[in-house]
Amino acid sequence: MNRRRMLHSLKAGVDLGDYEDAAVLPLETDPQIYLSRNSLPQPFHLICEKDTVISQLSGSADVHLRESSVNRFRMDVGDHVYIPAGTPHQIVPIEPGVTLRYMPLEAGRLGTAWYCSGCGAEVQRYEFEHDNEVPLIVTYAAATLRFNADIQARTCANCGVVHPEIDLARYGWDAAATSMSSLTTK
Numbered sequence: 001m002n003r004r005r006m007l008h009s010l011k012a013g014v015d016l017g018d019y020e021d022a023a024v025l026p027l028e029t030d031p032q033i034y035l036s037r038n039s040l041p042q043p044f045h046l047i048c049e050k051d052t053v054i055s056q057l058s059g060s061a062d063v064h065l066r067e068s069s070v071n072r073f074r075m076d077v078g079d080h081v082y083i084p085a086g087t088p089h090q091i092v093p094i095e096p097g098v099t100l101r102y103m104p105l106e107a108g109r110l111g112t113a114w115y116c117s118g119c120g121a122e123v124q125r126y127e128f129e130h131d132n133e134v135p136l137i138v139t140y141a142a143a144t145l146r147f148n149a150d151i152q153a154r155t156c157a158n159c160g161v162v163h164p165e166i167d168l169a170r171y172g173w174d175a176a177a178t179s180m181s182s183l184t185t186k
Contacts, residue, residue, distance in 0.1 A: 059097015
């Protein structure tokens with residue numbers, strides 16, 4: 001998607017893949033706005049070093065939070081959710097929709113984390129420095145590909161449950177996964 005000074009977010013969002021988080025404003029704009037279409041549960045919890053805000057433009061979703069006094073927010077059209085820095089969060093659509101994510105231009109470190117469906121423990125986390133030149137979908141796909149490739153990364157150290165691989169093609173991320181091969185791990 002080309003960055004523009006103005007776009008029709010609902011129309012542009014339909015053409016995006018799930019959780020593409022495509023930057024839509026000129027590169028130097030702070031805060032930057034990221035656009036996504038979401039029809040499937042986000043395959044991981046996203047962790048942002050700095051505060052972020054999510055806005056629901058269409059559809060509805062639950063935002064699940066970890067390490068927070070609040071566990072879940074319901075988002076309908078027009079709702080905004082403030083996510084404090086460092087809070088793992090996952091968007092789970094109730095009905096397909098388009099969201100905006102507001103993040104500082106210098107977003108710092110971001111992370112993807114997977115939690116055990118059996119006991120709730122954190123199974124694996126990958127962290128990376130946000131790079132405004134690299135589309136977030138590429139980084140998300142690379143982290144998910146790395147998670148898929150390592151059975152130890154998918155095995156809960158707490159209860160031993162082995163989590164299934166995530167189908168990148170289902171999210172439209174299979175092509176993006178090959179664009180970035182390495183992440184910095186924590």
